[in-house]
């Protein structure tokens with residue numbers, strides 16, 4: 462499964478991505494910042510082990526805490542990424 466590519470993007474289509482290779486650990490984060498960022502009770506995220514290619518546009522970033530940067534579409538607001546010192550995670554609903 463390591464050569465599988467998965468694609469996704471935001472609601473309006475301005476930002477699209479392709480993830481090369483296998484995905485890592487899925488998680489449901491209930492922290493307060495994920496609740497705010499997703500506008501819901503939790504943030505569904507999955508770790509990316511391979512390369513992330515932005516095939517259309519690029520996310521804008523919001524520094525939600527000292528070590529955390531959250532990527533989202535500046536045009537429609539869809540949450541897309543969660544970057545921390547240990548790596549990158551993608552919002553599962555964006556695939």
Ligand SMILES: [Zn+2]
Pocket residue numbers: 471472473474475476534535536537538539
């Ligand atoms: Zn968008």
Ligand SMILES: [Zn+2]
Pocket residue numbers: 490491492493494495496504
């Ligand atoms: Zn969280």
